[in-house]
Amino acid sequence: MPTNIDHIVIGATNLEQGAEFIEKTFGVAMPRGGEHPLMGTHNLLMQLSDRTFIEVIAINPDLPPPARPRWYGLDDPYVYNIVSHAPRLLTWVVNTNNISALVEKSSFNFGDPTPVTRGNLSWSFAIPDDGRLLAGGVLPYVMQWHVSPHPAALMPDLNCELQSIEVSHPYSSWISGILSDIDAQELVKVKPLMANTSPELKVMFNTPNGEVTLSNLG
Numbered sequence: 001m002p003t004n005i006d007h008i009v010i011g012a013t014n015l016e017q018g019a020e021f022i023e024k025t026f027g028v029a030m031p032r033g034g035e036h037p038l039m040g041t042h043n044l045l046m047q048l049s050d051r052t053f054i055e056v057i058a059i060n061p062d063l064p065p066p067a068r069p070r071w072y073g074l075d076d077p078y079v080y081n082i083v084s085h086a087p088r089l090l091t092w093v094v095n096t097n098n099i100s101a102l103v104e105k106s107s108f109n110f111g112d113p114t115p116v117t118r119g120n121l122s123w124s125f126a127i128p129d130d131g132r133l134l135a136g137g138v139l140p141y142v143m144q145w146h147v148s149p150h151p152a153a154l155m156p157d158l159n160c161e162l163q164s165i166e167v168s169h170p171y172s173s174w175i176s177g178i179l180s181d182i183d184a185q186e187l188v189k190v191k192p193l194m195a196n197t198s199p200e201l202k203v204m205f206n207t208p209n210g211e212v213t214l215s216n217l218g
Contacts, residue, residue: 003102003183006095006143007152008054008162008203009072010214011079012087018044018056021087027209028158030056034118040066041074047155048162048205056087069131071141076132082218089203089214091137092165094184099124099144106181110134110142122146137216138167138201139178163204163211168193 012018015032022030022044033045033055040063044056059074072090073079082088096102103110103126111128126142128134134141145151165188169175172192179185193199201216 003094003096003187005052005162005165005187006093007052008048008092008214009090010054010056010087011072011074011083011090012056012058013080013084014058014061015042015044015056018058018087022056025209025212025214026158026160026205026207028160028207030054030158031156034121035060035063036116036118037063038066038114038116039070040064041070045155046158046160047152048160050153051150052162053152053155054160054162054205057090058083068127068129071125071127071131073131073133073137079133086218088218089137089201089216091133091201091216092140092203093143094140094182094187095143095145096182097144099126099142102182103142106178108134108139108178108181110182113144120147121151135169135175135178136199138169138175138199140182140184142182159208161206163206164189165204166191166202167200168202169199170195170197 030044033043035042042060069075099113111126113124124144168191170193205212
């Protein structure tokens, strides 16, 4: 039951704002992906490899509001206020070939595996009932694709690559333990922080603009 990095999530107020941010930061024009009727969102997508990608996601004003809180904390006033000023790294996502077994063996509540579709793609995604970011975004969401090959292989290759992910937290051993529960401890570097310090997710990329680092703290 291998666990792999699936994608990196950036939140934006709208896709136009997100596209401008990516073009300025990465030096590429990120194309549109599609809509998520279940969540009332839509996105921009590009590959980081043939099995990983980056997503810019925003609430879609043309879709009816969902019957449940949206994923990635997009309905949280705090998150909404942050991305209204500028797009922001929100979190990361891992994939597995048995999502039910993976979430059940962890003491942390990743949420219930939920069927999701976008066009002809389908997957299961563990979403907490309140849609919150997990540990403020430093813990990943968990998903399982029901398509092959991995959708990233069919996304545009704009010469952007994922270099590394760092998670810093005052309770670093707690974070490491949860990541170990889902076999993700080797995917990121976990660093300790002093007490009462804001947890941080940092993602490093190679891009046409050179090395780029994004943080959930801005």
